[in-house]
């Protein structure tokens with residue numbers, strides 16, 4: 001048996017080891033993604049909105065990078081989320097449409113797909129999603145099976161902000177994979193969980209995915225009555241007053257998250273991304289862009305997007321880099337210094353050299369598929385056509401951001417080249433893939 005005297009060196013060595021482990025863990029950087037739902041390019045203060053005040057989101061832009069040419073991969077919720085989670089075009093995952101709550105007949109994001117939570121977890125990251133999942137309704141497809149240690153939120157596309165029923169009338173508020181009712185206005189409730197998570201994980205690295213409901217319908221402010229009953233979605237009128245409240249309450253909650261990071265002393269080691277999952281719906285505005293949610297025009301998928309990381313990202317930059325949601329997974333892998341998944345065809349690229357060193361990245365074409373339409377973007381040009389490639393329209397987004405002048409006749413060679421790219425991409429991402437929505 002050891003005496004107290006000769007135990008001391010052993011104890012000291014153990015404490016030193018413990019100390020070095022703690023220091024190493026603290027040095028890993030945290031990542032927070034805040035995803036708004038159906039939040040239009042024209043409805044953010046720093047993107048020129050005159051209708052709504054968004055001082056907290058604007059502060060992220062003022063302290064970081066505001067992207068002017070950032071795109072959601074889908075023009076509706078589920079496809080965008082599939083791409084964001086996997087770093088791949090959603091077509092490869094089979095999630096090409098909305099995974100609706102109605103009838104429960106859909107599957108969801110294949111458990112074989114590798115999410116950003118799964119690539120960061122092995123490096124010691126605590127992982128959480130609070131808010132909307134929407135890539136699998138059944139418990140088998142719950143976020144806890146896709147790398148998230150913690151999930152509190154809803155699995156359908158939208159819920160009553162107060163009673164948390166989905167639009168078919170079913171209860172849809174979960175803790176992990178169990179229905180667990182909680183009181184609260186969803187935007188506030190999602191943030192309550194996020195703030196608790198930040199406080200509880202200040203001594204270890206974390207990735208926190210905050211998927212807000214706002215400003216998706218139903219149109220309800222903090223004091224408005226329920227819109228959904230056991231019979232489903234009822235009358236759901238929208239007014240500018242309520243829409244404004246929904247956006248401004250979300251902004252306030254963005255501020256709460258940033259404050260929680262500061263309070264935990266983590267502001268220099270936490271990268272925060274804010275973006276929307278697709279274009280605006282209803283009275284939402286896409287600003288100068290043509291089209292809205294569900295459309296292949298810019299208004300459907302060019303979204304507000306901000307990257308904020310004090311001390312790493314220079315404040316007040318505006319970037320015109322053409323980028324997409326699927327880029328976040330490789331970017332997060334770089335931030336967390338973890339390897340990319342082996343044997344997985346990724347489409348996103350690591351944006352970190354652009355974010356922190358202002359490097360110009362190698363230009364590449366980007367692609368979208370929305371309902372019967374597909375589109376390719378290369379440089380200033382965007383070509384949209386149907387799936388038989390027979391009715392191309394070509395726009396120059398630099399001179400015509402609003403997509404008003406079809407210039408196919410003036411540029412047959414560009415049309416030819418872009419269709420060729422589009423055909424190859426379409427074949428690559430869809431061949432052998434089973435639809436999962």
Ligand SMILES: [Ca+2]
Pocket residue numbers: 037038076077216277278
């Ligand atoms: Ca959406």
